[in-house]
Amino acid sequence: MRVRFSYQLSITALFVAVVLSVGLSLVFLSFDRARSITRTAALAFINRVADHTADRVDGQFKDIYDILEVLKQLQPVESGTILGNPSLYATLAALLRRHGQLYNLYIGYDDGALLELDALDRAGSAARATLDAPKDAVFRLSIIDKAPGDSSRTQFTFYLASDLSIIREENRVADYDPRERPWYMDAFKPGASAITEPYVFKLANLIGYTVRAPFPEGRRGVVAGDILLADTEAYLKSQQLGESGVVFLFDDDGRVVAHPQMSETLSTQTSGAPLDLPRFDKLIPVDISRPMNAWQQGGAAQQIFEASDGETYVAAFRSIPTAGSSGLGLAVLAPLDDFFGEIEADRRRLVFLALAFVFAALPIVWGIGSVMSRSMKALAAETDRIQRFQTDGSRGEVRSIIREIDNLGRSITTMRTVVRTFASFVPKRLVQQLLDTGDALRLGGSRREVTILFTDITGFTNITEKADPEQVMIQTSRYLAVLSAVITEHGGTVDKFVGDAVMAIWNAPADDPDHVAHACATVLACRNAINKLNAEFETEGWPAYKTRFGLHVGEAVVGTIGSDDRMAYTVLGAAVNLAARLEPLNKEYGTEILVSSAIVEQVADRFAFRPVDTIRPKGFEARIEIFELCGKVQDASVLVPLADVNFGRKGKG
Numbered sequence: 001m002r003v004r005f006s007y008q009l010s011i012t013a014l015f016v017a018v019v020l021s022v023g024l025s026l027v028f029l030s031f032d033r034a035r036s037i038t039r040t041a042a043l044a045f046i047n048r049v050a051d052h053t054a055d056r057v058d059g060q061f062k063d064i065y066d067i068l069e070v071l072k073q074l075q076p077v078e079s080g081t082i083l084g085n086p087s088l089y090a091t092l093a094a095l096l097r098r099h100g101q102l103y104n105l106y107i108g109y110d111d112g113a114l115l116e117l118d119a120l121d122r123a124g125s126a127a128r129a130t131l132d133a134p135k136d137a138v139f140r141l142s143i144i145d146k147a148p149g150d151s152s153r154t155q156f157t158f159y160l161a162s163d164l165s166i167i168r169e170e171n172r173v174a175d176y177d178p179r180e181r182p183w184y185m186d187a188f189k190p191g192a193s194a195i196t197e198p199y200v201f202k203l204a205n206l207i208g209y210t211v212r213a214p215f216p217e218g219r220r221g222v223v224a225g226d227i228l229l230a231d232t233e234a235y236l237k238s239q240q241l242g243e244s245g246v247v248f249l250f251d252d253d254g255r256v257v258a259h260p261q262m263s264e265t266l267s268t269q270t271s272g273a274p275l276d277l278p279r280f281d282k283l284i285p286v287d288i289s290r291p292m293n294a295w296q297q298g299g300a301a302q303q304i305f306e307a308s309d310g311e312t313y314v315a316a317f318r319s320i321p322t323a324g325s326s327g328l329g330l331a332v333l334a335p336l337d338d339f340f341g342e343i344e345a346d347r348r349r350l351v352f353l354a355l356a357f358v359f360a361a362l363p364i365v366w367g368i369g370s371v372m373s374r375s376m377k378a379l380a381a382e383t384d385r386i387q388r389f390q391t392d393g394s395r396g397e398v399r400s401i402i403r404e405i406d407n408l409g410r411s412i413t414t415m416r417t418v419v420r421t422f423a424s425f426v427p428k429r430l431v432q433q434l435l436d437t438g439d440a441l442r443l444g445g446s447r448r449e450v451t452i453l454f455t456d457i458t459g460f461t462n463i464t465e466k467a468d469p470e471q472v473m474i475q476t477s478r479y480l481a482v483l484s485a486v487i488t489e490h491g492g493t494v495d496k497f498v499g500d501a502v503m504a505i506w507n508a509p510a511d512d513p514d515h516v517a518h519a520c521a522t523v524l525a526c527r528n529a530i531n532k533l534n535a536e537f538e539t540e541g542w543p544a545y546k547t548r549f550g551l552h553v554g555e556a557v558v559g560t561i562g563s564d565d566r567m568a569y570t571v572l573g574a575a576v577n578l579a580a581r582l583e584p585l586n587k588e589y590g591t592e593i594l595v596s597s598a599i600v601e602q603v604a605d606r607f608a609f610r611p612v613d614t615i616r617p618k619g620f621e622a623r624i625e626i627f628e629l630c631g632k633v634q635d636a637s638v639l640v641p642l643a644d645v646n647f648g649r650k651g652k653g
Contacts, residue, residue, distance in 0.1 A: 012366055039304055042314045042336055047302045050316035050332045053239055053247050057232070057330060060101050061211055061322040064225050065194050067095055067105075068213035072223040077107055080219030082115040083145050083156070086164070092117040093139060093164060102225050103201075103208065106142075108178030109221035112153055114144040122228070123206065138162045144174045183210035183224045195323050198229055198257060198277070207263065232258045245334030248283070249320070252327030256283050288333060291315050304336065312336040379408055445559015450571055451506040451519040451551065451599075452579035453492070455483065455526070458546040458587065460500045467543075475537065476500055479545050482529045490522035491515070495570050500545075505571055508558040516553050516602040520629060523549050523593055550583030551629070552596040574620070581617040582626065589613065593629040600627050608633050 071077060076088045092105045096119045103123060106116035118140040120128050133140065137159035144155045155174040159167045178184050182199045186192055196210045209232075212224040236247045237260040249258035255277035256262070265278055280288060286307040295301055295317040302316040314336050320328040457463075457479075464472050480502065484494050487504045491512050495503040504522075506515035526547070534544035554575030560567045582594045589612055600609050609627040616623045 012362065016362070039314075039336070043302050043304065043316075046314050046316045046332050046334065049239055049247070050302065050318050050330065053236070053332065054318035054320060054330045056235065057249065058320045058322050060227065060232075061195055061209075061320065063099060064102060064211040064227065065213065065322060067099065068211060068223045068225060071095070071105070071107075072213050072215040077223065078215060078218035080109055080113060080221075082107065082113065082143055083147075088115075089117065089141060089160075090164060093160075096139075101227055103206075103228050105223075105225045106178075107221055107223050108181070108184050109219050110179070111219070112144065112174075112177050112179060113146075113219070113221075114142065114176070114178045116142040118142070127206070134159050134167045136161055137167050139164070144176060144178075178222075183212050184222050187212050187214045187222045188216070193323060195328065197251070201226060229258060229262060233260055233262055236260050239332075244285070245332070245338055246284070247330065247332050250280070250329050250331060251277075252329075254280055254289075256280060257328060259283050284333065286311075286313060286333070288313075288315060288331065292317060292331070445557045445561075445572075447555055447557055448508065449515075449553065450508050450556050450558060450575070451515045451553040452556070452571065452576050453487075453502070453504040453506075453519060453523065454550045454580050454583040455502045455504075456548050456583055457500040458548060460545075463543050463545075471542070475542050479530070479533060482533050483526055483547075486525045486529050487522055490525060491518045492522055496568075505558075508571065509569070516599060517606055519551060519553075520595075520599065520603055520607050521632075523551060523629060524631060527592065547592070548583050548586035549593040549629075550579050550581070550586070550595075551593065551599055552579035552582060553598045553602065554578065554596075577619060578617060578624070585615070585626065589628075591628045594626050595629050597625040597627065599629075600625075606633055607631070 071091075074088070074091070076082070076085050082088065092115075095105060096102055096117065100122075102119070104116060104118040106114060108114050120131075120133055120137055120140055131140065139160040141158040141160055142155060143158075144153055146152065147154050153174040155172055155176065157170040157172075159169075161167055182196050192214075194211060194213065196212065198207055198209055200207055207229040209227050209229070210224050211227065212222050214222045232249070236249075236258060239245075239247045246260065248256055248260070251257050256279070257277060259265070261283065265283060286309065291299075291303040291305045292315075294303065301318065302314070304312060304314050307313055312335065314334055316332045318330045320330060479500070480497055483502050487494055487502075491510075492504045492506045493508065493510075495505050497503075506512055506519045506522075512518060526549070530545060530547050537544055552575055554573070556571040556573035556575045558571050560569050561572070562568050578596060582596065586592060586594050591612065594612065595609065608630040610630055612626045612628050614623050614625045
């Protein structure tokens with residue numbers, strides 16, 4: 001589609017373009033260097049945050065994994081000597097004291113035995129209250145094993161002071177099996193990750209990760225330690241990234257594993273159940289799939305990208321090596337404005353100043369353009385009126401002090417006269433089509449279905465023989481004008497006037513999917529209009545015009561015939577001949593409107609018809625049923641239902 005602009009708008013747009021191109025170019029050139037520095041600094045900062053945080057998280061997991069690697073090689077651990085082994089308990093307590101990120105350490109065995117040492121204060125006051133732990137207890141030691149001489153698994157629970165002395169002791173039948181817990185399950189499978197996905201710890205009802213190290217020798221089992229999610233959250237929150245920056249952990253499945261608001265999101269999880277980790281769109285304010293995919297496919301680890309909200313973001317991605325096959329990664333994300341908002345604000349202020357200057361000058365430029373384009377608007381309006389065939393009325397030439405516009409005004413005035421005259425001899429719809437498409441009128445045609453109407457005035461020769469010739473022309477012209485107006489109003493095209501007769505067509509030159517119904521409605525409207533005209537003729541002392549109509553639909557050749565210097569738009573074919581044959585048959589049957597069965601078949605549900613006869617018109621081999629059009633279905637009073645019509649009945653030849 002070709003884009004066009006008004007003359008006035010073009011002048012104004014040219015001014016705006018020149019001023020903005022100069023003004024904004026200066027603004028952007030002056031800030032281009034600052035913008036480059038801004039982005040480089042933002043990338044460097046986000047890169048440092050990502051490196052530091054990834055190292056911190058990876059180091060946290062790695063420290064614990066190293067502890068577990070050493071711990072699993074201890075002879076008491078490998079042999080499973082977990083009952084009555086104070087030196088082993090002291091070792092576990094020392095490791096817990098040294099590594100504050102650990103909530104507990106434990107060892108699970110293939111036979112269901114378990115040794116676990118919990119740092120009570122790290123689980124929070126709620127866990128201590130649930131356990132009803134003694135006030136001075138620092139550790140809780142749980143051992144599940146078979147006591148000497150006993151075949152059932154027993155759980156021994158000891159609450160220990162800081163010096164590992166026993167404050168309280170409890171024994172009961174074990175109802176806990178470490179082999180059913182997430183940290184133990186699948187630990188021996190090839191490629192198993194050293195870090196589990198977050199889950200709810202059964203004892204403390206808190207969310208966290210487990211770092212594990214299986215050992216296949218000896219009693220065979222898994223050494224593990226828990227890290228509370230709250231500890232990771234606290235660290236992620238501590239990373240200051242402006243007002244809305246965020247640091248979070250994610251996995252290969254596009255789920256958020258750790259986030260500053262993760263606890264609130266997972267607060268409804270059930271103890272012991274697998275966590276339903278949220279997707280990115282639940283916690284991350286923007287879609288980061290594009291930069292993340294680019295990084296995962298080998299692209300840059302730090303990127304600047306435009307989000308769907310139009311804001312620019314800076315992001316950095318890192319892998320957590322210790323996570324292994326779990327595919328744990330870290331992302332740092334923040335709006336660019338959070339780092340260097342003041343510089344960006346200064347740039348926007350200068351842009352707004354340039355725009356304000358343009359807007360302040362717009363009324364002046366618009367006024368100048370209005371004066372210069374007034375004549376152009378008048379020419380455009382006159383051309384539009386000509387295209388809509390509004391060529392009547394006295395309109396003077398459009399004049400202008402600009403020579404080219406003045407010449408164009410005279411040309412348009414001449415064109416208006418030519419179109420008005422041309423439309424009097426050629427169907428207006430054809431002229432309209434030529435104007436709309438810009439095509440030239442040329443010889444040729446195409447085959448298409450059309451509805452054809454022929455009309456004639458009964459006894460017109462007797463009227464003209466006795467009447468004044470001038471009055472005959474005037475009154476007949478009034479009559480033809482009425483018919484022409486009704487036909488045009490209903491989408492038809494007047495093909496030609498032959499004396500007092502009219503030939504009209506539908507579905508040409510313009511397409512009309514419902515042309516048969518429109519033609520039937522036209523004939524009924526013509527009959528009503530003629531009755532009104534005859535009432536006027538009666539008051540004027542002029543004889544009434546009784547009109548006969550013949551209507552048929554069929555395939556015909558539609559186009560332009562003639563010679564290069566004289567052409568006519570019309571339709572040719574058997575369908576035209578049949579319509580012409582139907583019109584004079586009205587005199588023989590005493591009817592006004594005769595139509596073919598082809599008409600009835602298409603609109604029998606909307607118009608009422610009366611069967612008349614079955615005929616073989618001159619020049620046709622097939623017999624054709626003819627009907628009288630009586631009116632619209634809802635307007636007909638006493639009509640013969642078409643279901644009772646015998647379409648095979650023979651009649652006149």
